[in-house]
Amino acid sequence: MSETRPSTGGHRPRLALHGAGRMGRQLAEASESAGFSLVGVIARHQPDWLTEDLYAASPEQLVVRPDVIIDFSLPGGAASVAQWCAGNGVPLVSGTTGLDETARAELDTASAKIPLLWAANFSIGLNACLVLAKRLRELVGTDAPARILDIHHAGKLDAPSGTALVLGEAIGGDVEYDSVREGDAIGEHHLVLELADEQIEIRHVANDRRLFALGALHAARWLCSRSPGRYTMLDCIDAATP
Ligand SMILES: NC(=O)c1ccc[n+]([C@@H]2O[C@H](COP(=O)([O-])OP(=O)(O)OC[C@H]3O[C@@H](n4cnc5c(N)ncnc54)[C@H](OP(=O)(O)O)[C@@H]3O)[C@@H](O)[C@H]2O)c1
Known part of the structure; x- marks a missing residue:
């Protein structure tokens, strides 16, 4: 535009x-x-x-x-x-x-x-992970199931987190979500892809709001x-x- x-x-x-x-x-x-x-x-x-x-x-x-x-x-x-x-x-x-x-x-x-x-x-690093996730799926095919874990502070109301959901959209295919709400964690996301004899993980941790x-x-x-x-x-x- x-x-x-x-x-x-x-x-x-x-x-x-x-x-x-x-x-x-x-x-x-x-x-x-x-x-x-x-x-x-x-x-x-x-x-x-x-x-x-x-x-x-x-x-x-x-x-x-x-x-x-x-x-x-x-x-x-x-x-x-x-x-x-x-x-x-x-x-x-x-x-x-x-x-x-x-x-x-x-x-x-x-x-x-x-x-x-x-x-x-709004993290540039996390947005780069979205691009990686999309490409990863193109490379490994649709068979490999994905798991997404998000860890946030106890005051966060939504679960899975909004970021977990957009990561899930980016990786596509079969996605299982899990969320942990404890302490004052700012935001941590793990995307794990299970292949036949191997596992791939993308991990992003926000250290400061x-x-x-x-x-x-x-x-x-x-x-x-x-x-x-x-x-x-x-x-x-x-x-x-x-
Ligand atoms: N996109 C990102 O990168 C990112 C990063 C961190 C957090 N978040 C999201 O951002 C949101 C806020 O997070 P937070 O940790 O700052 O939450 P928070 O500490 O609970 O603050 C929410 C604020 O919004 C106000 N509010 C709630 N409803 C309102 C309404 N109807 N009209 C006007 N103000 C309203 C609340 O005050 P009053 O109750 O007094 O109105 C409070 O000041 C959450 O959805 C969180 O998941 C997104």
């Missing part, structure tokens, strides 16, 4: 965050050094770390119109902010996982009006100058690859 939206020119793109939990906080902390001007953080409750001047209980309460919104909330939140963004012409990056069919349809509808990038995982925040900020900067449409993290990474 061509770049027909006006770019944000010389000014720092104005960013609003939707969701003020673990990821929202990481994004708020990294946004200014990533070249954004943070104009608001939306959540239903104001967390302790967020100052009154930045807090908004809903997108309607934002004092400054953002150039882009990054959403890391919960499925109902992703659907409602997508609706608001579509109605107000604001590009949306969303990393919220566990979306049901209604929420996914809401994101699709919104992408007819605004540039919208949803990704289950900052990784996802930096990936989402990179995606937001890229998305600001796109035409309306639905984009993936691979579109954004490909565009940056010489």
Whole structure:
């Protein structure tokens, strides 16, 4: 798709965050050094770390119109902010996982009006693993069953994780999922392919949540100058690859 939206020119793109939990906080902390001007953080409750001047209980309460919104909330939140963004012409990056069919349809509808990038995982390394998984299946054929294990902190609500599901789509064929929710694990994924007399494993471990925040900020900067449409993290990474 061509770049027909006006770019944000010389000014720092104005960013609003939707969701003020673990990821929202990481994004708020990294946004200014990533070249954004943070104009608001939306959540239903104001967390302790967020100052009154930045807090908004809903997108309607934002004092400054953002150039882009990054959403890391919960499925109902992703659907409602997508609706608001579509109605107000604001590009949306969303990393919220566990979306049901209604929420996914809401994101699709919104992408007819605004540039919208949803990704289950904003890590460049994990997205490279998706490409490897797809190629691996082409090479070994469809017979070999796959197992995907995801390990996350006890507070994570969805299982299998959104990343496990996109890994499963990438590898295709017969896939069995298993999830562990314990402690404060940030995110670990194992994809195991069972062949006749051998086993292949792709393993990805996220060591710091900052990784996802930096990936989402990179995606937001890229998305600001796109035409309306639905984009993936691979579109954004490909565009940056010489
Ligand atoms: N794509 C990736 O790379 C990636 C990486 C990590 C996490 N995630 C996903 O990102 C999401 C958030 O993760 P997290 O660890 O930050 O979760 P969290 O700590 O539970 O935070 C969720 C935040 O969203 C807010 N929220 C929930 N429903 C909302 C709604 N309807 N409207 C507005 N705000 C709402 C919550 O605050 P209130 O309840 O006060 O509204 C809270 O501030 C999860 O789906 C997680 O799986 C994705």
